Amino acid sequence: MSGPAPAIEMRGISKSFTGVKALRDVGFDCAPGEVHALAGENGAGKSTLMKVLSGVYRPDAGTIAINGIEHHFKHPMDALQAGISIIYQEFSLLPERTVAQNIFLGREPTRYGIVDQKVMDIEARRVIALFGPSHHIKPDTVVSDLDVASQQLVEIAKAVSLNAKVIVMDEPTAALNDAECEVLFDLVETLKKSGVAVIYITHRMREITRLADRVTVLKDGAVAVSFDAVPAPDVIVHAMVGRDIGDYYAPAALQEEIGLTMLAVRGAGNDRLNDISFDLRAGEIAGFAGLQGAGRVALAMALFGASPFTRGEVSLAGRPALFRNPREAIRAGIGLLPGDRKAEALVLMQSVSDNGMLTARSLSPVTGSDRKTPFVSDQEMNRLLEQVDVRAADYAHEIKNLSGGNQQKAIVARWLALNPKLLIFIEPTRGIDVNAKAGIYHLMRDLARKGTAIMMVSSDLPEVLGTADRIFVMRSGELAGEFPRGVSEAQVMLAATGEITTKPEAA
Amino acid sequence: MTEKTVEMTEASLFPGKRRLPQVNPVYFVLAALLCAIALSNPNFLEPPGYLNFLKRAAPLAILAAGQIYVIVSGGFDLSVGSVITLTVVGSSMLLDNNDDATWWVILVMFAIGAAVGLINGLVVSYLRVPSLIATLGMMITLNGAAFMWSSGSPRGYLPDTFRFFGRYNIKGMPLIQFLPVALIVLVVVGIALFWLMHRxxxxxxxxxxxxxxxxxxxxxxxVERIRIFAFVISSLSGVTAGILLGGFAGVSTDVGTGYELQAITATVIGGAQLLGGRGSVPASIAGALTLAAIFTLLNFIGLPKPTRDVVQGLILIVAVVLATYRRNRAGGR
Structure with a gap:
């Protein structure tokens, strides 16, 4: 566009799969030293576009030019040699090899035909040093010993050592905590300064505002809008979703919707938690904020009996509620939607319907009919799945083919069938696209209106502030504060960090 | 773990690429093999021919129908072969050629089987020993126990009241009298296990x-209780298979040897997922019949036992490869 010639310029890219248009006449460019954010819902075509760029797919129409020279990639290797590196959400590092070995995988420096370890180490150290003095990663460290952020750094170092002119980052913060995100953001700044063109794919408005110079929003395989400067987040969200942000979060609870105390916790603790006391009332959504490791998930798991309290008192609807395992908690009326759906909630090979029925079946007599449990029948489950808007061609198909948002909604249906007194959501919208997110928020509100107490643990602060009726902040295993709806991000962060000074973008 | 969390673009791009309701290929394979047997031996089409085949295959089919419970739950039960041996040897010791003892001996055997399954399940569930190791240990233990019980030389034969189940037909009942008892047992056990697994x-x-x-x-x-259940069912199927085998095999301390792997192979031929989560009782029974049909064919061709072992091993590998390939093609990433 303006300024220096784009490092990469894609024009008129179209791509169809068996008759379905995945990309329609998409134009996208990125200049050296620029961060160009690519936003859009899941299925909008972001990944397909990047696969075209990296030579995985060949476009039906359109051109790709690097530094003004047109290229036709037949193979991902061609794109790599032309200076395009993609860092996927899932790393391609070999976990049992060292940092240096990973950086130079497949092109190890040799001496007399033998891998020259010394040169490799020096070179690796040089590349890592480019990222500034704060990153102490030794070239001989085994990758599996590194934390996720450092692994990502190695991945980026690999791209840099390949002399990549264009680096594509596909939702790089998906697996990172807040501190690790900061490290990554610094890295992106460094890359930018060294003249690399960075294409940054993300859902998160905060990252776009923080990093991007320009934003392009894809919708249904076409460019919905391209901004030459980063506009306000709600403008971007509006472009992605095609509707107003006003009804994005569900409305707050009305005074009369909040009922009696459902959960009362008094001086409870275990090895991760200390002296926790609070009440949750029927009909309200309580948000739990805090830094990573502050004990929010530990608290949820303790209430759910997965890693129980060892002291204190808990009561649920007036009855003692110290549970030793999830089964006891579920029987008493607590449900929990884990943050890591794939690992802790989904049975991927089973059908959507089976996933919905799982808990109802586990509480029913083992020799009872699988189609008709005392809690829900398979037909009622199908209706519930429709009601929560799980979109699938057939609920008898395997759930693994559904998007994250639809999977999450199926898990919500699992708990709806049991009519829980308390429902705990951990990171309810992690990895879910914007439209489905709004659906989840509204589901939570609907549930609350029916008298369920909702506990929401989330690292997405705007989400907590936008959804919860009350906000609890945790810090090192204790409750550090309680706020009403309408509290500012800064106040919450203050309580979460326990510091007097607030960094402006600490939120 | 290797399942990638790639965006769902692909799935949404291929709305037409839905899976059609599939018939498990094992049924086609079985039908083809039965045709092949019929072609090479026309006697097979006469009732004594195919009924004999079914009678001989019944123990393995029952074993496979029990094994699939453990396989689906994500484990293996290697101890069932030794449960067969223990059943046959133990029965012959307890019976001591006394016709009248059959009923209580059978009850004792089922009790022992239930205990074995319970121990397998407890060790796997609560002591967290991988099922492969736990049941391998059980297999060695039970084989040793059978050997000790009989001092290495089991008494020659089982009384006819016991061999009735594996060998004979129910006399004097219309229609039923044409069917071997073993086949009736297979049908009854098969329906019961089908119902329990799929309904x-x-x-x-x-x-x-x-x-x-x-x-x-x-x-x-x-989780623990359900796992234990699976091992108990598998062991009980081992006892049932042992009682049937006692009817036509001789009493020896290696009568059950190799049956555990045949049962696992049968479930895999039936399309079971070896690490759990998918499997079907009727398909496992069909898998067992397929394996039996292959052995029958190899017999006709005149191949010796070691060759059969080689073939069985290859079938196991090929079946797993095909199952994996099919799953990948079905979009199962």
Whole structure:
């Protein structure tokens, strides 16, 4: 566009799969030293576009030019040699090899035909040093010993050592905590300064505002809008979703919707938690904020009996509620939607319907009919799945083919069938696209209106502030504060960090 | 773990690429093999021909129908072969050629089988020993026990009241009298196990545990109890198979040897997922009949036992490869 010639310029890219248009006449460019954010819902075509760029797919129409020279990639290797590196959400590092070995995988420096370890180490150290003095990663460290952020750094170092002119980052913060995100953001700044063109794919408005110079929003395989400067987040969200942000979060609870105390916790603790006391009332959504490791998930798991309290008192609807395992908690009326759906909630090979029925079946007599449990029948489950808007061609198909948002909604249906007194959501919208997110928020509100107490643990602060009726902040295993709806991000962060000074973008 | 969390673009791009309702290929394979046997031996089409085949295959089919419970729950039961041996040897010792003892001996055998399954299940569930190792240990133990019980030289034969189940037909009943008792046992056990696996909560919970034990636990599934159930069912199927085998095989301390692997192979031929989460009782029975048909064919051709072993090993590998390939093509990434 303006300024220096784009490092990469894609024009008129179209791509169809068996008759379905995945990309329609998409134009996208990125200049050296620029961060160009690519936003859009899941299925909008972001990944397909990047696969075209990296030579995985060949476009039906359109051109790709690097530094003004047109290229036709037949193979991902061609794109790599032309200076395009993609860092996927899932790393391609070999976990049992060292940092240096990973950086130079497949092109190890040799001496007399033998891998020259010394040169490799020096070179690796040089590349890592480019990222500034704060990153102490030794070239001989085994990758599996590194934390996720450092692994990502190695991945980026690999791209840099390949002399990549264009680096594509596909939702790089998906697996990172807040501190690790900061490290990554610094890295992106460094890359930018060294003249690399960075294409940054993300859902998160905060990252776009923080990093991007320009934003392009894809919708249904076409460019919905391209901004030459980063506009306000709600403008971007509006472009992605095609509707107003006003009804994005569900409305707050009305005074009369909040009922009696459902959960009362008094001086409870275990090895991760200390002296926790609070009440949750029927009909309200309580948000739990805090830094990573502050004990929010530990608290949820303790209430759910997965890693129980060892002291204190808990009561649920007036009855003692110290549970030793999830089964006891579920029987008493607590449900929990884990943050890591794939690992802790989904049975991927089973059908959507089976996933919905799982808990109802586990509480029913083992020799009872699988189609008709005392809690829900398979037909009622199908209706519930429709009601929560799980979109699938057939609920008898395997759930693994559904998007994250639809999977999450199926898990919500699992708990709806049991009519829980308390429902705990951990990171309810992690990895879910914007439209489905709004659906989840509204589901939570609907549930609350029916008298369920909702506990929401989330690292997405705007989400907590936008959804919860009350906000609890945790810090090192204790409750550090309680706020009403309408509290500012800064106040919450203050309580979460326990510091007097607030960094402006600490939120 | 290797399942990638790639965006769902692909799935949404191929709306037409839905899977059609599939018939398990094992049934086609079985039908083809039965045709091949009929072609090479026309006697097979006469009732004595195919009924004899079914009678001989019944123990393995029952074993496979029990084994699939453990396989679906994400484990293996290597001890069933030794349960067969223990049943045959133990019965011959307890019976001591006394016709009248048959009924209580059978009850004792089922009790022993239930105990074996219970121990397998407890060791796997609570002591967290991998099932492959736990049941391998059980296999060695039971084989040793059978050897000790009989001092290495089991008494020659079982009385006819016992051999009735594996060998004879029920006399004097219309229609039924043409069917071998072994086949009737197979049908009854097969229907019962089909119902339990595919029509009850237990079956669904077994699938869930084999698919993702952590998710099952977090969803309230009593994982340990359900696992124990699976091992008990597998062991009881071993006792049942042992009683039938006692009818036509001789009493020896290696009568059950190799049956555990044949049963596992049968479930895999039937399309079971070896690490759990998927499997079917009728398909496992069909898998067992397929394996038996292959052995029958190899017999006709005149191949010796070692060759059969080689073939069985190859079938196991090929079946797993084909199952994996089919799953990948079905979009199962």
């Amino acid at each position: 009850t909560n237990l079956g669904r919970l077994l699938h869930a545990i084999g698919d993702n034990p952590r998710a099952a636990q977090m969803s309230g599934v009593p």
